[in-house]
Amino acid sequence: MYGLGLIQILPGPVHLVVAIVFDILILGMFVWMLLSWFQMMMPISPGNPFVRFVNSLVEPLVDPIRKRIPSTSMGMLNIGYTVAFIFAWWSLGILAILILQALPRGW
Numbered sequence: 001m002y003g004l005g006l007i008q009i010l011p012g013p014v015h016l017v018v019a020i021v022f023d024i025l026i027l028g029m030f031v032w033m034l035l036s037w038f039q040m041m042m043p044i045s046p047g048n049p050f051v052r053f054v055n056s057l058v059e060p061l062v063d064p065i066r067k068r069i070p071s072t073s074m075g076m077l078n079i080g081y082t083v084a085f086i087f088a089w090w091s092l093g094i095l096a097i098l099i100l101q102a103l104p105r106g107w
Helices: 013-041 049-068 078-103
Strands: none
Touching: 013 049, 013 078, 049 078
């Protein structure tokens, strides 16, 4: 198995790099979604280095989606963050599959 196992790939160095990059983005979005939930339960400073790193990794991908979804909460869960995560996860998965299928075998 190559990458982190979230996206199936063919053997090859370029395939491996593409799969790892998209796997890291998907995992980063998952951590970002969890952090949004934890920020509602307990105070986590936005200045925390880990929170800033995750935000800088994920915000450019999720911010356009999140701006179009109203910020509604259901208990402690922010629906906007969750819907943005699901849509971005789906679109990144589709994009990764299309890129990996376009690469020649063995690259």
